[in-house]
Every structure is written in structure tokens, then in C-alpha cells.
Amino acid sequence: MKKHNFSAGPCILPQEVLKQASDAILNFNDDNLSLIEISHRSKPFVEVMEKAQNLVKELLELPEGYSVLFLQGGASTQFLMTAYNLMKTDGKAAYLDTGTWSSKALKEAKLFGDVDIIASSKDKGYNYIPKNYTVPSDADYLHLTSNNTIYGTQLKEFPKTEGLLVCDMSSDIFSRKMDFSQFDLIYAGAQKNMGPAGATLVIVKDEILGKTGRQIPSMLDYKIHIDKDSMFNTPPVFAVYVSMLTLQWLKDNGGIEAIEKINEQKAALLYAEIDSNPAFVGFAAKEDRSSMNVTFNLTDQSNQEKFDKLWNEAGINGLKGHRSVGGYRASMYNALPLESVQVLVDVMKQI
Amino acid sequence: MKKHNFSAGPCILPQEVLKQASDAILNFNDDNLSLIEISHRSKPFVEVMEKAQNLVKELLELPEGYSVLFLQGGASTQFLMTAYNLMKTDGKAAYLDTGTWSSKALKEAKLFGDVDIIASSKDKGYNYIPKNYTVPSDADYLHLTSNNTIYGTQLKEFPKTEGLLVCDMSSDIFSRKMDFSQFDLIYAGAQKNMGPAGATLVIVKDEILGKTGRQIPSMLDYKIHIDKDSMFNTPPVFAVYVSMLTLQWLKDNGGIEAIEKINEQKAALLYAEIDSNPAFVGFAAKEDRSSMNVTFNLTDQSNQEKFDKLWNEAGINGLKGHRSVGGYRASMYNALPLESVQVLVDVMKQI
Numbered sequence: 145m146k147k148h149n150f151s152a153g154p155c156i157l158p159q160e161v162l163k164q165a166s167d168a169i170l171n172f173n174d175d176n177l178s179l180i181e182i183s184h185r186s187k188p189f190v191e192v193m194e195k196a197q198n199l200v201k202e203l204l205e206l207p208e209g210y211s212v213l214f215l216q217g218g219a220s221t222q223f224l225m226t227a228y229n230l231m232k233t234d235g236k237a238a239y240l241d242t243g244t245w246s247s248k249a250l251k252e253a254k255l256f257g258d259v260d261i262i263a264s265s266k267d268k269g270y271n272y273i274p275k276n277y278t279v280p281s282d283a284d285y286l287h288l289t290s291n292n293t294i295y296g297t298q299l300k301e302f303p304k305t306e307g308l309l310v311c312d313m314s315s316d317i318f319s320r321k322m323d324f325s326q327f328d329l330i331y332a333g334a335q336k337n338m339g340p341a342g343a344t345l346v347i348v349k350d351e352i353l354g355k356t357g358r359q360i361p362s363m364l365d366y367k368i369h370i371d372k373d374s375m376f377n378t379p380p381v382f383a384v385y386v387s388m389l390t391l392q393w394l395k396d397n398g399g400i401e402a403i404e405k406i407n408e409q410k411a412a413l414l415y416a417e418i419d420s421n422p423a424f425v426g427f428a429a430k431e432d433r434s435s436m437n438v439t440f441n442l443t444d445q446s447n448q449e450k451f452d453k454l455w456n457e458a459g460i461n462g463l464k465g466h467r468s469v470g471g472y473r474a475s476m477y478n479a480l481p482l483e484s485v486q487v488l489v490d491v492m493k494q495i
Numbered sequence: 496m497k498k499h500n501f502s503a504g505p506c507i508l509p510q511e512v513l514k515q516a517s518d519a520i521l522n523f524n525d526d527n528l529s530l531i532e533i534s535h536r537s538k539p540f541v542e543v544m545e546k547a548q549n550l551v552k553e554l555l556e557l558p559e560g561y562s563v564l565f566l567q568g569g570a571s572t573q574f575l576m577t578a579y580n581l582m583k584t585d586g587k588a589a590y591l592d593t594g595t596w597s598s599k600a601l602k603e604a605k606l607f608g609d610v611d612i613i614a615s616s617k618d619k620g621y622n623y624i625p626k627n628y629t630v631p632s633d634a635d636y637l638h639l640t641s642n643n644t645i646y647g648t649q650l651k652e653f654p655k656t657e658g659l660l661v662c663d664m665s666s667d668i669f670s671r672k673m674d675f676s677q678f679d680l681i682y683a684g685a686q687k688n689m690g691p692a693g694a695t696l697v698i699v700k701d702e703i704l705g706k707t708g709r710q711i712p713s714m715l716d717y718k719i720h721i722d723k724d725s726m727f728n729t730p731p732v733f734a735v736y737v738s739m740l741t742l743q744w745l746k747d748n749g750g751i752e753a754i755e756k757i758n759e760q761k762a763a764l765l766y767a768e769i770d771s772n773p774a775f776v777g778f779a780a781k782e783d784r785s786s787m788n789v790t791f792n793l794t795d796q797s798n799q800e801k802f803d804k805l806w807n808e809a810g811i812n813g814l815k816g817h818r819s820v821g822g823y824r825a826s827m828y829n830a831l832p833l834e835s836v837q838v839l840v841d842v843m844k845q846i
Binding site: 145146147149151152153154155156157162163165166167169170175176177178180181182183184216217218219220221223224248251252255333335339340341342343359361362363364376377378379380381382383386461462 | 496497498500502503504505506507508513514516517518520521526527528529531532533534535567568569570571572574575599602603606684686691692693694710712713714715727728729730731732733734737812813
């Protein structure tokens with residue numbers, strides 16, 4: 145029996161994508177060669193890369209002037225690449241500190257210059273999104289984390305800035321409609337809504353690059369990757385291919401607008417149970433609740449054994465909360481069906 | 496019909512590894528979950544990572560004191576990481592320039608300090624390995640490329656140095672026996688003898704780290720990756736898994752000693768044909784010929800159409816030479832069977 149996979153990432157992917165990926169490992173493109181043993185410069189793979197890039201532009205409705213890259217190293221590498229590429233040698237950057245990943249991002253930026261933490265929710269264990277902050281007009285960029293995977297909070301609005309706007313969307317890209325052209329740089333590890341671990345999506349407005357006065361090592365320089373069509377060196381072939389398949393699946397199923405409706409249904413169903421069932425309590429401030437990662441706990445810890453037994457028996461996987469928050473976390477990425485959430489809610493009703 | 500795959504990389508992998516990888520995409524570890532949709536911190540995947548690391552140590556017969564990492568970003572990222580981690584702030588590094596990849600490596604190192612190119616074969620289009628060079632005693636490290644994929648040359652001996660010895664073994668690691676403990680740092684992109692694109696093997700002697708006086712961004716700091724057991728951030732799960740399978744396949748087939756004998760047979764067979772058949776001429780100096788990548792050309796270009804037709808009809812793939820050398824390149828990595836080389840030689844005999 146297929147599990148109900150609530151893993152925080154790497155996470156559930158569409159079943160038909162897994163089937164296609166499995167087939168491609170044996171015989172890709174009917175060439176009697178595996179996807180993973182052909183040259184990345186061969187026509188079949190170059191077409192995969194181009195298709196993946198075009199699907200990103202189409203699904204996010206990006207205007208002209210943006211480049212799409214599939215790099216390696218995860219969001220963690222982007223923490224330093226954003227600073228390396230965008231912070232002027234005598235400049236500074238503004239960071240909104242909304243959780244572990246924001247905090248890690250700004251730590252790396254400090255190696256490159258002045259970092260202004262304009263607001264932080266660390267005071268309350270990152271259970272809310274700070275509001276009413278001011279972005280300094282002299283900051284080279286403002287860095288945001290759109291969804292905080294560990295804490296289950298999500299930015300619902302994005303500020304207007306004089307400098308550049310950079311956003312880590314690792315855990316909610318492709319999950320909700322928004323004006324993506326308000327951002328100058330977006331990055332996201334693939335392993336939530338896009339594909340397997342091993343690829344990092346970077347979307348960058350071309351005109352913002354080359355303005356810092358820094359000498360950047362080739363592999364960390366967005367401009368070099370853009371000039372080489374995201375093939376400066378051997379790309380992570382398999383991860384790019386599965387990302388392409390997942391993006392195609394999203395398009396075939398109505399794109400972001402359609403998936404957002406389902407994501408809203410899933411979130412409404414689970415949060416309603418948390419709020420109405422006295423056995424559970426939510427972690428995140430209500431107005432900042434994430435539709436991707438739902439963090440909650442038992443009000444009475446003596447129910448833990450019973451609850452854990454029930455959800456395990458129901459075929460649910462990956463519900464354990466992150467060690468920094470404890471309790472439970474239900475990650476409901478695009479590929480998780482509404483039915484899986486119903487199974488979880490049915491289990492919760494038994495507590 | 497399965498192709499005879501002479502691709503330079505990504506390249507041929509053992510058929511049984513491809514089968515296991517394909518199965519794991521659908522159902523890994525009999526858990527009714529795909530390998531690529533489980534947490535990298537789950538027990539089954541942590542075991543994969545540990546097994547892969549242990550197989551590397553075992554196959555290379557590494558003594559105590561070395562750490563094994565599976566990182567992202569390819570050898571190209573190692574070009575800058577080696578310099579970042581090993582070159583002192585006021586130090587210098589020595590490079591042996593034996594081809595495109597050496598040349599790219601030293602270009603990145605120049606961003607970090609003084610680079611001494613102690614010898615180069617660029618004068619003859621990189622068709623040989625320079626000998627009789629002197630390694631400056633004040634160099635923090637000497638950087639070598641053990642096998643030059645594009646030109647088909649290979650280092651047969653390695654110098655003794657006072658500083659550290661660093662080697663890019665991307666295209667011949669696990670192909671021949673040697674004393675790997677003579678190196679302080681070895682790195683290799685996975686996509687030749689180890690697995691699919693997307694993982695980079697780094698083997699580092701622990702005691703050499705932390706001595707430069709540099710502040711290193713976390714993702715570029717070997718020490719951080721070692722402290723986190725190669726899981727500082729989400730590793731490239733699929734590429735690590737397939738690498739583990741390929742290393743297990745190598746062990747099951749007698750390890751490096753056994754595969755080296757087959758590699759020598761393959762090389763002897765093809766070079767004998769190149770040397771005895773007047774229709775062909777080798778590119779690399781005889782004493783420096785690679786057992787992994789065999790570069791050659793037609794003596795009479797009017798035979799090109801006939802030769803290309805014949806090898807295509809024989810089911811041979813990936814024989815086109817790199818654009819910087821032209822002609823042909825037969826890459827004969829570990830997973831390429833002797834029979835495939837025989838098929839190529841039989842075709843060559845018809846010219």
C-alpha cells in the first residue's frame with residue numbers, strides 16, 4: 145500500500161512522475177541508453193534542460209529579462225551566492241529573520257559585508273512573521289524566506305523595496321499564485337514541490353548582475369551559469385529531469401492556480417481539525433499559518449503513544465516535528481492528495 | 496539492443512546498478528516509498544550514506560585519518576574549495592597544467608592567492624604529461640589532475656612533495672591500484688567510474704584542515720561537512736545511492752585490482768589496433784596514454800563517413816572527440832565490457 149507521505153522534504157512526488165523517472169533509468173528517449181549514462185550535451189538532455197527552464201517561466205508567468213538556472217548545492221549554497229553576487233563590496237543587505245533558514249542565510253551573508261536584521265521573530269521561537277518593519281533604503285537587497293518549513297509560518301504579503309528583493313522559496317514555490325516579477329532573485333531547493341534533492345532552482349533578473357565590484361569564483365557566479373545556459377559544468381541530470389517531469393505534471397493539472405485551490409482545501413481541512421479538536425494545539429500564529437507545513441502538538445502528552453500508533457497504522461509517514469519545535473508537522477506539498485489529509489484528520493478525530 | 500557506450504561522462508554504468516536504481520525510484524527498502532521521497536535523515540538513507548563512505552575507504556584502502564564526503568557542484572566546485580580550504584591567506588599553490596581541467600582549476604585558485612604553474616603541456620596541445628618539474632618547497636599544496644579526459648593522457652607517477660598533495664581524479668578513480676594515502680586531498684565528480692552526475696566525492700585527510708586563517712562560507716568548508724557526516728544540508732540522495740550501488744558492484748567483482756586488469760586488457764586491445772592499423776593515429780604521447788580515455792583520429796579524413804556509419808551501425812555510442820581535440824575518443828570506464836572494445840576494434844579493422 146502506498147503511504148500517505150507528509151515528509152518535510154525530500155517529500156512526496158506525483159506517482160506518475162516516479163514511474164516515468166524509473167523507466168528513464170533503464171531506457172531514456174527510446175535510445176536503449178539510461179538517462180544517467182548519456183552526455184549532458186546530447187540533444188535529448190539539452191531538450192530536457194530547455195523544457196524545464198521554459199516550464200518554470202510559463203508556470204510562474206515570468207516576464208522577459210529573467211534567467212532560469214538549475215544549479216547544485218541546495219538553498220544553503222544560495223545563502224552565500226546571493227551575497228557574493230548582489231552585495232556591493234562596501235554595501236549592506238537587509239534580512240528578515242523568520243526562522244532557522246533565514247538565520248543561516250544571514251550568517252553566510254555576514255562574511256561578505258554588513259547585514260541588517262530588520263526584524264526577527266526569534267523572541268517567540270519563530271511562531272509568527274514580523275510585520276511593520278522598515279527596510280533601509282541603502283540596503284543592496286532585502287532577503288526573505290517565503291515559507292518557514294520548520295515552524296509552519298508563511299509570508300502572505302511582500303514589501304516594496306528600493307533595493308533588490310531576494311526570496312528563498314524552497315518550501316512553497318509553485319504552490320500559490322503571486323506576482324513573481326516583484327522579485328529580483330528567487331531560489332529554491334528542488335526537493336519540495338519540484339523534484340528530488342540535488343538541484344536548486346535559481347530565477348534571476350539579468351540586469352541586476354555584475355554590479356558589485358567583486359571577483360566571483362566561476363561556480364558561484366550567476367552570470368557565468370546564465371551565459372552557459374545552466375550547463376557551465378555537468379548539471380545534476382537526474383534531478384533536472386525529474387523536476388521537468390514534475391513541472392509538466394503541474395501544468396497538465398491546471399498549473400499553480402489549480403494546485404493552489406487544492407492546497408487551500410488541504411490546509412483548511414487540517415487547521416479546522418486542529419482548532420476544533422481540544423486534543424491538539426497549533427504552533428504558528430493563525431494569521432501566519434503556512435499552507436505547506438502545518439505544525440501542531442498534543443495538548444496532553446499522555447496521548448502520544450496512542451496517536452503515534454494510530455497514524456502509523458493508517459499508513460502515514462513523516463509526521464514527526466522538527467527537533468527545534470517538537471510535536472508534529474504535516475507537510476502538504478503539491479503532490480500530496482487531499483485524501484491523505486482526510487486520513488490524518490480521521491485519525492486525529494480518534495484522540 | 497543495449498548500446499556499446501563509450502561516452503566520456505556521464506557514462507556507462509553497470510546494468511544491474513541501473514536496474515536496482517530504477518526499482519528504488521518506485522519502492523525503496525520495501526517501505527512502499529520512493530528513494531527520492533523519503534527524508535535524508537531517515538534510517539534507510541543514513542545507512543546508504545554510511546555504506547557509500549565505507550565502500551570508498553575499503554576500495555581505496557585508506558588508512559585512518561581520512562574523511563569521505565559526497566558533496567554537490569562537481570569537480571568545478573572543488574577547484575575553488577581546494578584553494579579556499581588549503582591555501583594560506585599569504586600563501587601560494589603549485590599547479591601542474593596538463594589540460595583543460597587543470598587549467599580551469601588553477602584559474603579559480605588565482606582568486607585566492609599566488610599560483611605557480613610549475614609545468615605545462617599546453618605547448619603541444621596537452622598531448623603529453625610534463626616530467627622533471629620541480630615543486631617549490633614553499634607551496635601550500637601541489638594540484639594534479641590524474642587523468643585528462645579530453646586529451647587522453649594519464650599520470651603514471653606522482654611526485655613526493657613537502658606541502659600537501661591534491662589530486663583531481665574525476666576520470667580515473669577506482670580504475671587502478673595505487674597508494675591513495677600519498678594524497679592529502681582527492682576529489683572526483685561521480686559521473687565516470689562512480690555513479691550519475693550530481694555527486695562529488697571528496698576524500699580529505701582531517702589534519703590538513705583549519706590552517707589557512709581564512710573565514711570560509713559554510714557550504715565551502717570541508718570541516719563543516721565532515722562534522723555533519725556529509726549531511727550539513729540535504730545531500731544529492733539519488734546520486735549518492737547509485738554511487739553506493741556502483742561501488743558495491745565494484746567490490747563484488749573483485750575491487751580495483753580485478754577491474755584494473757580488465758581496464759588494461761581493454762586499453763591494450765584498442766591501442767594495439769590504433770598502432771597497427773595505418774588508417775588511425777593516436778593523439779597522446781605513448782608513454783602517457785590513458786587507460787580510460789583513448790583519443791585518436793583517422794589518418795585520411797575521407798574515411799570519416801564510412802567509419803562513422805560503421806560504428807553507428809555497430810551500436811556504438813559516444814565516440815565523437817571533444818571539440819578541443821577533434822577526431823575520436825573512446826572512453827572505457829570500469830563498467831564498459833571488454834566485448835564493447837572488441838566491437839569497436841572489429842569496426843576499425845574494416846577501415
